[in-house]
Amino acid sequence: MKNIRAVEADRLPELLRRMPKAELHIHIEGSLEPELIFALSARNGVAIPYASVDELRRAYAFTNLQSFLDIYYAGASVLLHEQDFYDMAHAYLARAAMDNVVHAELFFDPQTHTARGVGMETVINGLHRACVDAGVELNISASLILCFLRHLSEREAFETLEQALPFRDKIIGVGLDSSELGHPPEKFTRVFARCRELGFHLVAHAGEEGPPAYIWSALDGLKVERIDHGVQSLQDPALIQRLARDRIPLTVCPLSNLKLKVFPDLAQHNLRALLDAGLVATVNSDDPAYFGGYINQNFTETFAATGLTALHAHLLACNSFEASFIEAGMKRRYLEQVSEAFATFE
Numbered sequence: 110m111k112n113i114r115a116v117e118a119d120r121l122p123e124l125l126r127r128m129p130k131a132e133l134h135i136h137i138e139g140s141l142e143p144e145l146i147f148a149l150s151a152r153n154g155v156a157i158p159y160a161s162v163d164e165l166r167r168a169y170a171f172t173n174l175q176s177f178l179d180i181y182y183a184g185a186s187v188l189l190h191e192q193d194f195y196d197m198a199h200a201y202l203a204r205a206a207m208d209n210v211v212h213a214e215l216f217f218d219p220q221t222h223t224a225r226g227v228g229m230e231t232v233i234n235g236l237h238r239a240c241v242d243a244g245v246e247l248n249i250s251a252s253l254i255l256c257f258l259r260h261l262s263e264r265e266a267f268e269t270l271e272q273a274l275p276f277r278d279k280i281i282g283v284g285l286d287s288s289e290l291g292h293p294p295e296k297f298t299r300v301f302a303r304c305r306e307l308g309f310h311l312v313a314h315a316g317e318e319g320p321p322a323y324i325w326s327a328l329d330g331l332k333v334e335r336i337d338h339g340v341q342s343l344q345d346p347a348l349i350q351r352l353a354r355d356r357i358p359l360t361v362c363p364l365s366n367l368k369l370k371v372f373p374d375l376a377q378h379n380l381r382a383l384l385d386a387g388l389v390a391t392v393n394s395d396d397p398a399y400f401g402g403y404i405n406q407n408f409t410e411t412f413a414a415t416g417l418t419a420l421h422a423h424l425l426a427c428n429s430f431e432a433s434f435i436e437a438g439m440k441r442r443y444l445e446q447v448s449e450a451f452a453t454f455e
């Protein structure tokens with residue numbers, strides 16, 4: 110293709126599907142499809158309060174973040190054994206490969222599992238084995254980011270970190286997720302300082318439902334390298350300047366924002382405004398089993414609703430690799446793959 114600008118709107122879905130991309134904001138427990146929840150419920154003898162896959166799916170009508178989290182944690186209760194964690198991550202990575210995801214950084218919530226008596230080694234070994242196998246079978250590089258649950262205490266986060274340290278070579282970074290409002294990042298300043306000393310990459314959910322102040326706090330208090338969501342940043346021009354100046358990536362999740370009522374409809378999503386402001390925004394699926402689509406669905410629906418173009422597609426594909434924690438040589442090779450995909454698109 111000689112000229113990216115010349116791609117017609119009706120060819121955009123194909124371009125979006127074909128371009129290589131990294132996914133940087135996916136909660137692996139949020140990839141548990143209802144069918145797998147029921148299969149694991151039967152395999153492990155864990156009862157769930159829904160009679161069928163259809164009934165469970167019908168419960169996915171959310172009013173805000175908390176209404177989703179209540180169901181998300183209930184769904185994760187069927188995970189008990191290392192093989193369960195492997196199967197969940199393997200299913201996600203196989204599905205992501207179909208969307209031309211070539212690199213994925215997977216969030217996991219160990220406290221959701223250790224609180225039920227599941228060992229940290231069970232969780233991490235299962236997920237890690239799936240990441241290793243995906244490199245061989247699917248040609249995807251995949252790594253793990255341990256998220257602390259922000260509705261729990263600083264002490265519990267420190268205990269979780271302690272439990273995870275024997276497996277530190279299997280984790281590239283730490284993050285912060287769960288109920289945002291009322292749990293500002295500064296609650297975890299000391300935990301993140303310790304993780305920084307230990308050499309982990311740092312990210313945090315901020316500005317999903319919470320105010321710009323939470324994003325400032327994640328940047329200046331936690332010293333994170335990326336902001337997960339961050340869509341509320343547009344309320345604060347000084348914050349936008351800071352994010353642009355320091356090229357702090359935002360991992361944006363449009364269908365999640367739609368389903369959790371952060372925006373009333375996709376046409377009003379601010380992804381385009383974030384890109385226009387010069388921010389390193391990326392597109393991701395968050396919890397694809399719950400929000401109606403994997404990464405390409407997020408791309409195609411958002412492009413259709415907001416009139417984004419092939420130039421934006423190119424920028425978003427490049428941003429996804431720039432924002433990743435891949436080592437420099439590999440990053441360059443992935444960016445070359447993006448150039449190649451656009452150059453050969455007819």
Ligand code: ADE
Pocket residue numbers: 136139174181286287288289314317365395396
């Ligand atoms: N855990 C899973 N999905 C989440 C989201 N969208 N926000 C905060 N915590 C989460």
Ligand code: ZN
Pocket residue numbers: 134136286314337395
């Ligand atoms: Zn998230």
